[in-house]
Amino acid sequence: MRNNDIRKMVIQMIEKHSGIKQDIEISNVTINNTGFNNNIATFHLSYRRGDEYFSKEVVLKKYTSEPNYNSTYRKELTVLKSNALKKFVNVPCVYYEDDEQNIILMEKIQGVTFDQLLLSNFQYRQFGEVLGYIHNIDTKFFLDDFLNINLKQDNYLNVYLTNLRNRVKLFSDQEYMKLLNKLTEQFTTIECREVLNHGDYHFLNVILDNNKKAVVLDWEKAKIADYRFDLANSLIMGYSWFGIDFKEPMLGGYQKITGKKIKDLELFEALLSFDSFTKMIPLIEGSDDSHIRDRSFKWLLRRYELFVKYHGKRFKKAEEFLYSKGLYFHEI
Numbered sequence: 165m166r167n168n169d170i171r172k173m174v175i176q177m178i179e180k181h182s183g184i185k186q187d188i189e190i191s192n193v194t195i196n197n198t199g200f201n202n203n204i205a206t207f208h209l210s211y212r213r214g215d216e217y218f219s220k221e222v223v224l225k226k227y228t229s230e231p232n233y234n235s236t237y238r239k240e241l242t243v244l245k246s247n248a249l250k251k252f253v254n255v256p257c258v259y260y261e262d263d264e265q266n267i268i269l270m271e272k273i274q275g276v277t278f279d280q281l282l283l284s285n286f287q288y289r290q291f292g293e294v295l296g297y298i299h300n301i302d303t304k305f306f307l308d309d310f311l312n313i314n315l316k317q318d319n320y321l322n323v324y325l326t327n328l329r330n331r332v333k334l335f336s337d338q339e340y341m342k343l344l345n346k347l348t349e350q351f352t353t354i355e356c357r358e359v360l361n362h363g364d365y366h367f368l369n370v371i372l373d374n375n376k377k378a379v380v381l382d383w384e385k386a387k388i389a390d391y392r393f394d395l396a397n398s399l400i401m402g403y404s405w406f407g408i409d410f411k412e413p414m415l416g417g418y419q420k421i422t423g424k425k426i427k428d429l430e431l432f433e434a435l436l437s438f439d440s441f442t443k444m445i446p447l448i449e450g451s452d453d454s455h456i457r458d459r460s461f462k463w464l465l466r467r468y469e470l471f472v473k474y475h476g477k478r479f480k481k482a483e484e485f486l487y488s489k490g491l492y493f494h495e496i
């Protein structure tokens with residue numbers, strides 16, 4: 165996004181909203197490159213309309229997905245505007261949206277994302293507490309707010325397992341399918357409890373603002389699913405990216421808020437670690453890796469460490485690949 169494009173987009177959006185020609189001022193534009201999929205720009209926006217004077221730090225998010233009724237844009241917008249959610253969770257305020265341009269203009273939260281902090285047990289607990297608040301909301305409260313999107317996929321777990329199966333089918337090594345069959349078998353006796361899942365709950369998507377309040381961003385993957393998907397995903401991602409184990413304090417904070425026992429979380433961790441590692445098998449089997457941003461491949465080693473921890477099986481090819489990147493496997 166260039167400054168001129170940003171200007172055009174914002175003018176078009178505000179004019180559409182107000183129905184009159186609008187002059188605006190934009191300064192201090194920064195493009196955020198830490199996100200993975202979308203274009204994010206932060207800047208100061210000011211304009212005057214009649215007696216109204218708007219002058220704020222804002223974030224413009226342009227979604228790369230196709231605009232349709234269940235797009236990531238629509239999903240995130242609906243969640244950010246949900247009054248049921250806002251009662252329990254801090255999210256950025258939406259100033260404007262434009263569904264033709266696929267953009268949202270929202271409040272810039274002043275603070276730092278959790279990955280930038282030197283995290284202590286206190287903050288891991290807080291990170292868990294916030295997820296507890298999200299999961300605690302009775303999904304019935306969302307019915308009115310979420311009428312125009314579909315957050316509920318029937319049989320989410322089965323669909324998830326089927327997708328994994330379709331992936332693993334293509335691998336030359338049959339051992340992966342055997343492990344997946346074993347895992348699938350274990351899930352047959354699991355009792356599910358569905359809640360609103362954030363869907364991508366990791367340190368980069370939560371900001372600690374200047375008042376020490378945690379504000380949750382990036383709701384594009386929100387869905388109604390078993391509560392352990394969010395928990396396991398968060399733990400697997402936290403370890404793969406940052407090499408830290410924050411399970412105990414995070415779950416401590418989470419349970420303090422929900423007051424509910426967490427059962428069979430390891431099974432979900434096994435599932436998500438299976439997913440996170442097998443996504444990378446094509447690399448190990450020789451596909452082009454030049455598009456990989458983080459060339460250190462340490463994150464791949466960690467995904468493998470978790471995989472071995474939960475599935476109890478080592479793979480020579482994976483270890484040879486890691487070795488070629490200068491990395492050695494140790495059991496964790």
Ligand SMILES: Nc1ncnc2c1ncn2[C@@H]1O[C@H](COP(=O)(O)OP(=O)(O)O)[C@@H](O)[C@H]1O
Nearest residue numbers: 196199200201202204223256271272273368382
């Ligand atoms: N409202 C906001 N206030 C402050 N920073 C934001 C805001 N929205 C996004 N960011 C910054 O941009 C990054 C990427 O935004 P995010 O919504 O997570 O998009 P992506 O889907 O690309 O990850 C965040 O990790 C955060 O650093």
Ligand SMILES: [Mg+2]
Nearest residue numbers: 199368369382
């Ligand atoms: Mg994000």
